[in-house]
Amino acid sequence: MALRRSISFWLKLLIKVPLALITLLLTTYYLSPVFNFERGVPFEGASFYNPYADLPSQQIRANFHAHARAWGGLTNGKTPAKEVVQLYVDLGYDLPGISNYNMLEDPMPNAPIHLPMYEHGLNVGFVHQIVVNPSEATLLDYPFYQTRSHRQATFNRLREDDNLIMVAHPSSRAGYSYEDLAHLTGYELMEIISVQAVSPDHWDAALSTGHPVWGIANDDCHDTTDYDIGLCWNMIYVRDTSRASILRSLRQGKHFAVKGWQAKDMNELEYIRVTSEGLYTIKLAHPADSITLIADQGERVLIATGLDSLSFQIAPQHTYLRAEVFETEPWNDWTKMYFNPVIRSKDPSLSFPPPSHSVNWPLSIIHWLFIFLLQIVLVRVLIRW
Numbered sequence: 001m002a003l004r005r006s007i008s009f010w011l012k013l014l015i016k017v018p019l020a021l022i023t024l025l026l027t028t029y030y031l032s033p034v035f036n037f038e039r040g041v042p043f044e045g046a047s048f049y050n051p052y053a054d055l056p057s058q059q060i061r062a063n064f065h066a067h068a069r070a071w072g073g074l075t076n077g078k079t080p081a082k083e084v085v086q087l088y089v090d091l092g093y094d095l096p097g098i099s100n101y102n103m104l105e106d107p108m109p110n111a112p113i114h115l116p117m118y119e120h121g122l123n124v125g126f127v128h129q130i131v132v133n134p135s136e137a138t139l140l141d142y143p144f145y146q147t148r149s150h151r152q153a154t155f156n157r158l159r160e161d162d163n164l165i166m167v168a169h170p171s172s173r174a175g176y177s178y179e180d181l182a183h184l185t186g187y188e189l190m191e192i193i194s195v196q197a198v199s200p201d202h203w204d205a206a207l208s209t210g211h212p213v214w215g216i217a218n219d220d221c222h223d224t225t226d227y228d229i230g231l232c233w234n235m236i237y238v239r240d241t242s243r244a245s246i247l248r249s250l251r252q253g254k255h256f257a258v259k260g261w262q263a264k265d266m267n268e269l270e271y272i273r274v275t276s277e278g279l280y281t282i283k284l285a286h287p288a289d290s291i292t293l294i295a296d297q298g299e300r301v302l303i304a305t306g307l308d309s310l311s312f313q314i315a316p317q318h319t320y321l322r323a324e325v326f327e328t329e330p331w332n333d334w335t336k337m338y339f340n341p342v343i344r345s346k347d348p349s350l351s352f353p354p355p356s357h358s359v360n361w362p363l364s365i366i367h368w369l370f371i372f373l374l375q376i377v378l379v380r381v382l383i384r385w
């Protein structure tokens, strides 16, 4: 009898402790209102913004998504940060970013350039963001479910004057839907390719609805023994290696993303130009296996093989145009360079659209009431059972 009572006590405790934790964590949902969204409208204007105009001559190699051992080994990163950084330095990286979950890593003495960053996201759907240059990291998140409003509220909460917000692996798990990306604002960068996820279609969904977002390639490595280092990287054109210069170039799209092997350059960009009449020209250092030009909704408007340059007249219905350069080598059959788009614009400069969402107070109050009632029910279960 005593044994049965003891088992019943521990069984109840096993259920009650997580239930109490869930009740407590539901409180985070009071932080997000329900928003009314406006669907983004395609870029328009007679002019074009070209991120590759007036390129600085210096290039740096960067990765923004690597996990080192953190949180006492609880999270999915096995190698100490200094060792991860050294592996990147050995491959020729200038900016080997460490982005642990919800915490900022100390600057590593062996990193040529340090930029603070972390991966934000503590939720079951793996809705994650990389925050570049934040003043601090936050643990706050919506852990159980995330509507579009929660995704927007996260961007709004993470925003600081001088940081950059990157959507991480949008095509992975719950991530971000195409429709989310047609409506959400408040982020500048998107991880379009990584070891974990392939998301150029999500990039096109954002671009096709007037969101000037720049593509980023990251390893998203978790265990250095899995050989997932040096597979996805970024080349950033900078005036100097100061933090201000790097952030400015990232904000202006003066970089390109690469999926390859051991950070080995397969080709080089000489220039991308666009005339005021919309004649787009890309020039590479060597003939590429293929150059693909991509416009609205991911439409492949031109595929050319064996060329080191090509020109294309952007049609009136195209609101942006971007290039992918594909190369194969015997030692590596999958190398691609993803160049940022030239974007139709009212003038050659680029201004980010203001937030296109407003708080829907009646729905917000209904949602908060729902959370409150849920918490009351859970507390009653905890007390009475």
Ligand SMILES: [Zn+2]
Binding pocket: 119, 126, 128, 168, 169
């Ligand atoms: Zn992640």
